[in-house]
Amino acid sequence: GESVGLHLPTLSVQEGDNSIINCDYSNSASDYFIWYKQESGKGPQFIIDIRSNMDKRQGQRVTVLLNKTVKHLSLQIAATQPGDSAVYFCAENKGGGNKLTFGTGTQLKVEL
Amino acid sequence: DTAVSQTPKYLVTQMGNDKSIKCEQNLGHDTMYWYKQDSKKFLKIMFSYNNKELIINETVPNRFSPKSPDKAHLNLHINSLELGDSAVYFCASSQGPQETQYFGPGTRLLVL
Numbered sequence: 001g002e003s004v005g006l007h008l009p010t011l012s013v014q015e016g017d018n019s020i021i022n023c024d025y026s027n028s029a030s031d032y033f034i035w036y037k038q039e040s041g042k043g044p045q046f047i048i049d050i051r052s053n054m055d056k057r058q059g060q061r062v063t064v065l066l067n068k069t070v071k072h073l074s075l076q077i078a079a080t081q082p083g084d085s086a087v088y089f090c091a092e093n094k095g096g097g098n099k100l101t102f103g104t105g106t107q108l109k110v111e112l
Numbered sequence: 113d114t115a116v117s118q119t120p121k122y123l124v125t126q127m128g129n130d131k132s133i134k135c136e137q138n139l140g141h142d143t144m145y146w147y148k149q150d151s152k153k154f155l156k157i158m159f160s161y162n163n164k165e166l167i168i169n170e171t172v173p174n175r176f177s178p179k180s181p182d183k184a185h186l187n188l189h190i191n192s193l194e195l196g197d198s199a200v201y202f203c204a205s206s207q208g209p210q211e212t213q214y215f216g217p218g219t220r221l222l223v224l
Contacts, residue, residue, distance in 0.1 A: 032210045043116075043202050043215035044155070087153055098143055098209050099168055102155040 012109045019077040021106045023090035026071060030092040034100070035064060035075045039086045047075070047088075077108075085110045115139050116216035118203050124222045125193055132189045133219045135203030143167075144186035145204040145213065146178060155202070161186055162208075193223045 013019045025033070031052040036044035050057045050064045050073075057064050063076040073090050087107050091100040116137045125131055137144060145168075146158045160168035164180040175191040190197060203216040 034212070036215075038153075041218075043204075043217050046212050046214065049212065089155065093210055097168075098145070098160045098162065098206070099157055100213060101157075105153045105155075 009104070010107045010109065012111055013080050014111050015080060015082060017080055019075075019080045019084070019108060021075045021077075021088050021090075021108065023073040023075075023103050024071055025073065025090075025092050025103075027092065027094055027101075028068075028071060030094040032093040033064070033066060033073050034091045034093070035062075035073075036089045036091060036102075037084075037086045038089065038105070044089060080108075080110050082110050082112065084108060116203055116205055116214050118201075118216040118219050120219060121217065122220050122222075124224065126224055127193055127195060129193050130189070130191045131193060131221070132187055133201055133203075133221075135186045135188070135216060137184055137203075137205040137214070137216075139205055139207075139214065141205040141207050141214075142183060143206045143208055143211075144180065144183075145206075146186065146188050147202040147204060147215075149200040149202060149218070151199070159186075159188075193221075195223050197221060198223045 034049040035047040037047050038044045048059045048062050048064050050066050055066050061078045065074045087105045089105050090103045119134045143162045145160045149155045158172045159178045161180045177189045180186045200218045200220050202218050204213040206213045
């Protein structure tokens with residue numbers, strides 16, 4: 001069966017440091033990956049996505065890396081700020097369909 | 113100007129009751145979804161509609177019935193509510209398959 005898993009349930013970083021959130025996926029047919037941020041009491045918010053024909057994509061302060069060989073995805077947040085504190089989910093989609101499979105989530109805590 | 117809105121935000125009800133959650137999107141998207149998020153924050157898709165047509169129906173009890181009166185609305189009706197239905201239900205929409213999904217703020221359902 002397919003699954004998307006995260007290495008750590010909680011990640012604590014100091015304000016200003018870089019954060020790296022990791023995610024493994026098991027379905028080699030997945031070809032579209034997304035990172036979402038969910039703040040307390042709110043719905044998931046799109047951060048960045050990447051398709052399987054790329055291995056890196058950059059946004060504002062965020063970078064997603066995709067390693068298809070080992071089926072691993074990471075989200076890097078530069079200069080982490082208190083407002084980055086949230087639960088981060090990776091999600092995968094395969095074959096052009098509508099179905100997103102979400103990982104279990106990583107709680108990012110930014111310490112002042 | 114909320115993109116994806118849900119009502120109600122909170123819903124507390126007794127076991128055995130029937131309830132509905134409403135979702136509307138003003139993004140002009142063709143595809144809408146319902147997700148369930150459990151107490152461990154695990155997000156799982158329940159249904160997906162494309163142009164008012166059901167295209168994803170995950171293993172969800174028959175007590176759950178989605179209805180899409182038009183492309184901008186996807187409602188969720190739940191019959192004979194059970195304790196295990198307590199969760200946060202999120203509506204989402206996207207322009208099409210493998211497009212970014214935008215989530216609503218969630219409906220927190222508590223069944224007593």
